[in-house]
Amino acid sequence: MSDLKGFNMDIYFREEYAKIYELNGEGKTTIFTWEGELGKVRYIFLKREINLLKEKYYDIITPYGYGGPQFFPKEHKNLRDLIFKFKEHFEDYCSKNRIISEFIRFHPLLKNHSLMEIYMNIINIGDTINLFLSSEDDIMLNMKKSSRYSIRKAVEKGMKVERDNSDKSWNNFIDLYYQTMNRNQAKEYYYFSKTYFGNIRSLLKERAQIFNVVYENKVISSMLVLVGEQFIHSHLLGIASEYRKERFGRFFDYSIALWGLRRGCKHYHLGGGYGGREDSIFKYKKSLAKNGRLSFYVGNKVHNKKVYDELSKIHEKNNPEVTGKNLDYFPLYRR
Secondary structure, three states, rough: OOOOOOOOOHHHOHHHHHHHHHOOOOOOOEEEEEEOOOOEEEEHHHHHHHHOOHHHHEEEOOOOEEOEEEEEEOOHHHHHHHHHHHHHHHHHHHOOOEEEEEEOOOOOOOOOOHHHOOEEEEEEEEEEEEOOOOOOHHHOOOOOOOHHHHOOOOOOHHOEEEEOOHHHHHHHHHOOOHHHHHHHOHHHHHHHOOOHHHHHHHHHHHHEEEEEEEOOOEEEEEEEEEEOOOOEEEEEEEEEEOOOOOOOOHHHHHHHHHHHHHHHOOOEEEEHHHHHHOOOHHHHHHHOOOOOOOEEEEEEEEEEHHHHHHHHHHHHHHHHOOOOOOOOOOOOHOO
C-alpha cells in the first residue's frame, strides 16, 4: 500500500478501501499525487474504461462512500494556490490519460467540496446526520426525548449490543442484509456479493466491525461499521424480518456511538435518507442528533466535451429508452 504518512486517513481515503470496489468490477484503483513548494496533494479514485468507441477512453469516480482530493499546504495561506496547481496538473494528467469525465462524492464531515468550487461543478444533493462523540452526556443530550425513552425501553427489555467479528457473525450479518434488501426491493447494485463482503473483511481487517443486537438469545439485527482514524461510519445494516417492528434502532446506534467514543473517535456518521431525501430513515437519524445535520455534495467535471457529447449520443442511440430521461445523471453516457 502507498505511504500514508501525513495524510488524514479516514477509511474512504485508504487504498485498501478503493481496492474493494476494484475487485467488485467498478474500475481500477488509481492514486494521483503531486508535491511542490506549496505543499502536496493525494487523490484516490477508480478509473473506468468506456467501451463505446474504437479508441480507448476513461472516466473516473470516487469509490462508494465519500472522497475527493486531499490538500496539504505547507502554510494555510498557500491553500488556494495549491488547489490551482492541482487543477493545472490534474487537467493535464486527464488529457494525457484520455479521461473524459470525473465524478466525486465529497466527504460531509471534512466539507472538502468547498475546496473544489474553483475546479468543478458542485451540487448539494441532500443532508446527512452525524453524532458528535464528545462525551456520553453530550451524546444523550443531543438526542430527542423520544430517542432517550426508546433507549431506556430497549435496556428494560434486556436487549444487548455486542461486537463480534467471528465467521458466524459475518455470515449472519450477510444473511440479515440480504433479507433486508429483499424486503425493501433494493436496486440490484446494493445486492453486494459474498465475495464483496469477504474482500471488505480481508482488506480492511479491524477497520471493518460487525455489531449485533441480541434479544431473546437471538441476533435480530447486524451492522457493518467502518472505522477510520477519527470517524466511524454506519455502512450496511441487516434486520431480521420477524423483529423489524421492535424499537431497538436508537439503542443500537447509541451503543455503537459509545464504542466509538471509548475508542477515541470524534464522530459517528450515520449517513442520510434514501437518495438524499428527508424520508423516514433521515428523520430517524435526525432524532439521534438534533445538531448533527451536515450537507452532502457531489461534484462533476467534463474534461473532454467533444468526446463526452459523442459518447452521450451513441449511448442514446444504443438505448433509446433513456432519451430525454435522467438528464441530471452524470455522466450521461452511463444512464
